[in-house]
Amino acid sequence: MRTITTCFGLMIALVFLVAKPAFSQTKIEVEAGQNTLLDAVAAAAPGDTLVLTTDGGQYLNDDELKPDSSLSLTIMAAPGLTNRPVLINNGEDSTKDIIRLYGDMTLIGLEFDGLAHQGLTTKYAIRTGSGSGDAGENVKKNYVLKIFDCYFHDIVHGSDGNAFRAYGQTMADSIIIRNTLVFNTGKEGIRARDEDSDRPGFGFFNVKYFEVSNSTFWNIKNDAISVYGGDQDPNTPGPEVVIDRVTMHNVGHYFLNLKYAENSTVTNTIMVDNYDIVNGTGKTLGAPWLETGATLAYSDTLNVSDDGAWTGGGAPTIMNLYAVDPMFADAANGDFTLMEGSPLIGKGTDGSSPGDSRWAPKTAAVHKISAGQNTLADAVDAAEAGDIIELVDSGGEYLNDDRIDITIPLTIRAAAGLDERPVIKNNEVDESTRVVFEVLNSLHLDGIEIDGQAGTDFNAKYLLRVRGAVDSSTVVKVTNSFLHDVVAGSDGNFLRQYPGTFADSMIFRNSILSGSGKEGIRTKDEETDSGLFNVKYFEVSNTTMANTRASAIYIYSGDTDPATPEPEVIIDHLTCHNCGHSNGRAIYPRGVQTARITNSIIANSLVDEERWSVNLTGTSSISHSNLFMVSKIQLGGSSTQEAISEIDPQFANPDMLDFTLPADSPLLTMGTDGMGIGDMRWITSGVAVEEDTPIPSETDIVLDQNYPNPFNIETTIPYHLGRDGHVTLEVFDLLGRSVARLKDGYDSAGSYSVSLSMQQQGAGTYFYRLTVDGESTWRKLVVVK
8 A cells, every 4th residue: 555645743733733622631642552542541531632652553452442421532643653553452352343432532643453454353443332222321412523544444354344333323413534544344434324224214313414535445345435314305304424535446335325315415536446346246236325415526436336327316416427547556555646647637626636635646846948058957956856847949959068867756848739859968078978868766758859969079878878876666768759869889779777777667658769879778787697687667669769780679687587577578569670780689588588579560680591680588479560671580488479471561761760651551450459560650641750740740639559559457548639629538349338438528739648457358359439529530459368
């Protein structure tokens, strides 16, 4: 689970001031240990505040905490702690709860651990007294429960387990839950609905005002939130329910079960992937249960019921309801950050994003930089982590008299609508090893040109060099860019990664790389059989590489042992011309056991029939590709080749970097999806890199091929809009049934990319359609399992 970073101590202090009880307060500090909190609760007086002082400490109790109904007790983490104090019931009872509630209580900054992750059981983190005697007589009437900034997790007892349960015959004035995470429960997350089974239809309910806001629920086997309204008569009293900015994922039944609670308002809430559907329980529940009179607005419901229909309740007022993939960063591990490109960004009531606001993407600062000497270098020096540096001058030269060191995550991109790419150069004098970018942290280059100035006094040796104390989470991404002419004697690389460095990902997409004095992309310098390698994930897709003296791509896995870790290598829709013209080598994933090369063209670099152009080992494969006038494919281990052709691609004008295929080329239908191979941009029209080439194409609607394709679970669909308009992006199976709606809303002109997950779909061929104001274009994609 991703840790949500907050000013924890400040938050606790502020909440405590807001939640200040009316009693004269005594603050009692409690250290972690066995029964230290149990004893403190037993000794507490009305209005006391128990301050838990041990950072991340376990507060173990061999019985439930049972504060008297007269106490109005606050239990809170001490300000300034890094980790929440953890409350655990480690008693021997067969049915355990951590807190049994009888009166007013405020909980701030705590963690409740039910220990299911250790195979142990806890039925309730918090519950009221139960039964006619205990609940009816001992629980304070109109009690107030406030839960702020807490975690509840792993609360399971057979098929039961709740973070909170209000039993029948109890009545709360208010139950308020804010900034809280609830995950891994055996039944409902929050339950205040027992009158529905105890005394249904007689007007009894359990809370007057109920609020959950800015909170997250996941892996909940029943409803995340269940509140009962008492009866079907809208004229009788009932609870007021407010649900705002809540994220729910892998939640069962109705997600929200607000039966007979007509005065309910649900806003800015994400409900995605019903537990019963994902886990095949056979239950047909789903979609929130909302009554006529309730409101559901600015929210997202996706995969919440088998047929997408409402299955309970009446006819609530619906406004701005979306059905899109929110593009969570890593839902399986509890990270619900909306990734860049999420269709939900900005779709909330106030222009922010729906869901728990702590998962909203950070709004990056954008610095607009004009061309000139050291303007880019100065901007990089002044930037903060995550900032975007936008180059605003079409074709402008961004000159730097030294290399630019990337020490924090940055994006450097061209401003939208430029006719020519901004050009980055290093014009450092008296330097024998000229480097444009020294990469020590994540860098995304988009829509730019890097000129290595081969043949001049300022010729660069490396355009991107990864060397030194590199952050291991580094992602280097080059998209929609042109890198060229990097020659220093017999050396020169577009990218070189030095030994002793490790990056999470290296990604080149929709780019052109031409003219290197040695390898194009080189990450191969670890010692032979050391087991060391330099990158976890490596991808080149929908890209053109040309005129490299040595291999276009040379990556080393560290050894040839299939049992040891290695990079994941994906090469898809690559056009490779005159690559390895000194030794015949084009692609060399040395020692990589599972490399995948698909839909690619490798041409025009034949040196010797006895040499090889592609060298594979292990279970690596190359398929649906064309090799013309190049050396052979060398297969080692159990590696394979399939659907390989040897056809002259007849590029339009390769000397001018125009690799457009003829309209009648057989390569236009030889791909894994029955469509073209090579860089897909050369199939519809030329994108030759000339001074008057617009970036991107001025076509009103351009739907690009997804990448990677074929794929197993996730792929990316890029598209470009030449005008503003209402955009729908939808995926269909072969029977024409919609399986995913990725976008449905207004977009401004520009370039976009959307992630698609097909984890719930079977293998096969699908179609995706982009529609802008009624005008549509289609493409195919292939899912392999």
